[in-house]
Amino acid sequence: MLTFTLRRLLLAVPVLLGVVFVVMLTVDLLPGDAVTLMLGEHATKDAVAALREHLGLDKPFVVRYLDYVGHLLRGDLGRSMQQNRPVAAELADAWPATLQLTVAALVIAAAVGIAAGVVSAVWPNSLFDAVARLASLFGLSMPIFWTGLVLIVVFSLWLNWLPVGGAGSFAHLVLPAVTLALPSVAMVARMTRAAMLDVLREDYVRTARAKGVGEVWVLGKHALRNAFIPILTLLGLQSGQLMGGAVLTETVFSWPGLGRLMVKAIFARDYVLLQGAVLVFALAFVVVNLLVDLSYGALDPRIARQG
Amino acid sequence: MGQAWRRFRTNRLALAGLALVALLALTAALAPWLAPYDPARQSLVEKRALPGGKYLLGADEFGRDILSRVIYGSRVALLVGGLSVTIALAFGLLLGVAAGFNGGWLDALLMRGVEILLAFPYLLLAIAIVAALGPGALNTTLAVGIWGVPAVTRIVRGSVLALRETEYVGAARALGAPAPAVLRRHILPNVLPGLIVYATLFMANAILLEAALSFLGLGVQPPTASWGLMVSTGRDVLLVAPHVATVPGVAIMLAVLAFNLVGDGLRDALDPRLGGGGSSALTSP
Numbered sequence A: 001m002l003t004f005t006l007r008r009l010l011l012a013v014p015v016l017l018g019v020v021f022v023v024m025l026t027v028d029l030l031p032g033d034a035v036t037l038m039l040g041e042h043a044t045k046d047a048v049a050a051l052r053e054h055l056g057l058d059k060p061f062v063v064r065y066l067d068y069v070g071h072l073l074r075g076d077l078g079r080s081m082q083q084n085r086p087v088a089a090e091l092a093d094a095w096p097a098t099l100q101l102t103v104a105a106l107v108i109a110a111a112v113g114i115a116a117g118v119v120s121a122v123w124p125n126s127l128f129d130a131v132a133r134l135a136s137l138f139g140l141s142m143p144i145f146w147t148g149l150v151l152i153v154v155f156s157l158w159l160n161w162l163p164v165g166g167a168g169s170f171a172h173l174v175l176p177a178v179t180l181a182l183p184s185v186a187m188v189a190r191m192t193r194a195a196m197l198d199v200l201r202e203d204y205v206r207t208a209r210a211k212g213v214g215e216v217w218v219l220g221k222h223a224l225r226n227a228f229i230p231i232l233t234l235l236g237l238q239s240g241q242l243m244g245g246a247v248l249t250e251t252v253f254s255w256p257g258l259g260r261l262m263v264k265a266i267f268a269r270d271y272v273l274l275q276g277a278v279l280v281f282a283l284a285f286v287v288v289n290l291l292v293d294l295s296y297g298a299l300d301p302r303i304a305r306q307g
Numbered sequence B: 001m002g003q004a005w006r007r008f009r010t011n012r013l014a015l016a017g018l019a020l021v022a023l024l025a026l027t028a029a030l031a032p033w034l035a036p037y038d039p040a041r042q043s044l045v046e047k048r049a050l051p052g053g054k055y056l057l058g059a060d061e062f063g064r065d066i067l068s069r070v071i072y073g074s075r076v077a078l079l080v081g082g083l084s085v086t087i088a089l090a091f092g093l094l095l096g097v098a099a100g101f102n103g104g105w106l107d108a109l110l111m112r113g114v115e116i117l118l119a120f121p122y123l124l125l126a127i128a129i130v131a132a133l134g135p136g137a138l139n140t141t142l143a144v145g146i147w148g149v150p151a152v153t154r155i156v157r158g159s160v161l162a163l164r165e166t167e168y169v170g171a172a173r174a175l176g177a178p179a180p181a182v183l184r185r186h187i188l189p190n191v192l193p194g195l196i197v198y199a200t201l202f203m204a205n206a207i208l209l210e211a212a213l214s215f216l217g218l219g220v221q222p223p224t225a226s227w228g229l230m231v232s233t234g235r236d237v238l239l240v241a242p243h244v245a246t247v248p249g250v251a252i253m254l255a256v257l258a259f260n261l262v263g264d265g266l267r268d269a270l271d272p273r274l275g276g277g278g279s280s281a282l283t284s285p
Helices: A002-028 A034-039 A045-055 A061-073 A087-122 A127-141 A144-158 A170-200 A203-210 A215-253 A258-267 A271-299 A301-306 B002-009 B012-029 B066-102 B104-118 B124-133 B137-164 B167-174 B179-216 B227-235 B243-270
Strands: none
Touching: A002 A061, A002 A271, A002 B104, A002 B124, A087 A127, A087 A170, A087 A215, A087 A258, A087 A271, A127 A170, A127 B243, A144 A170, A144 A215, A144 B179, A144 B227, A144 B243, A170 A215, A203 A215, A215 A258, A215 A271, A215 B124, A215 B179, A258 A271, A258 B124, A271 B124, B002 B012, B002 B243, B012 B066, B012 B243, B066 B104, B066 B137, B066 B179, B066 B227, B066 B243, B104 B137, B124 B137, B124 B179, B137 B179, B167 B179, B179 B227, B179 B243, B227 B243
16 A cells, blocks of 8 residues: 555656646747736836846746746745735635635535435436436536526525625535536436446345345445445546636636636736646646545555555 | 447437537528527617517627527537537547557657646646637637547547457458558547547537636637627626526537537447446536
8 A cells, every 4th residue: 555655646746747847838828928018018128128037037948947846846936926925825815715615516516416326326217317317417518607607696686595706604605616516416426326327236236135235235335335436536537627617616706716816817917826826726636636546545455456 | 330320319318419419500500590680789778688579588788689699609619619629639539549559658758748738627728728829719719629639639549559459450460451551441440439429528518618718708709709708798797687697508508418418329329338327528517
């Protein structure tokens, strides 16, 4: 298990270095010179040159990349160009809100999705199954920024139950979390149904039933446990969907998180901040998938032994 | 192939999806004849007109007919979606075959690249690319297309690797068939069916992604009638005229649903063993 863990950790390092490279390369192509934007149209040539030098933009790409990685290792992400604050501080202000939102959505997706999938698989082709499958098709097809607006219209404007946007209390979290979770609920339900149907056909489930093991125990201990690896993989992948979706959800609900910060950074051409925000998202995604990988080893000892 | 079609035909949901896709294509093709008004015609006295009456689906902030704009929006959705699918498939096929068929250092290099691109959470890579290229329909198409390349590459490489190990490919090579012939006759025909399924599901995602980028203001720009953009402008008047934002969203949902249904149906028809499984839209939002 230890070598397995170490191997996976080491494999993540080049991926992260590559992510930094791609982000910097893309951001390098940003339209409109950020420096001109900061100084205004009428800045003197000298002032522009001085600021470019100050920001290190006059150096070749490879040098800037190595510089950035060097600073990154010391936790220094540069200074945002609009606020002139350390990017690390701006990201630190924003990420707890995004974490709260995505974790809430992931919990909803796992709980509702797995429950619906199990019920569908236990009574396939029942009315519940038919409704759940149709609902999940719609769930996968709804654009979440639109779902969010529809929920606002219904629950905030018509029923007046929940706030339109902003953050601060549990009531503020409900609509954004549900909005963000919906497509993932649909995916998890589909996947759980398929995985459970597969497992329920296995010999060991038939044997357990033949032995007279109670149905709840058969489902929980024998079936769901074995169906869990594909479900867990999906949840790991879904966490990426949730982070991306958070950009949209945060915009719709004025949720003060990383996603909204990132969109603001794009419009302000604040590439240092944009770079930092994208990096944090990618880092979080890599870490989640690493955790999923490691938990395979815990769930199924055979995987850990193969390394 | 005939068998697959017979199976597809018995799948009512898939047929409904196919009908919706056909309807969508017709709407896009016949937009100028179907739209009751010019999608750009403003009538400020009638702004935010409610659905029913003169404007079947109401009018937006500038008094433009929402129905006409939804009809014209189908062109943007299908065009951006279709072209980005083409980009993703073309490059994904090329890179996937190169990696899978050659193996060795090229394979290792390409797969590390794919891993890095897949490390970006959904949407973020497309956002970064479109932020770099600048907004507009063409750049949105490029961003969505590039976003799809790593996933297609990985899928193609996987099937090429599996096919390379089959006996008939081994036999063809042992008999001295040159590599391009093996590729053309034995590998590509077997990779394509699976890729068609993926392309259909990717189309659903591409439409969603275009709408999302346009909603954020990074994609298609006004005054073009893009569904995502329409939802975004409606957001400002959500309190007084909720229909302006909600109506175009229904169009997005139906279009995405249509391609998802066809994709699911194709997958089940081509590979009945999978049977209604859930792994289809793994890359979906």
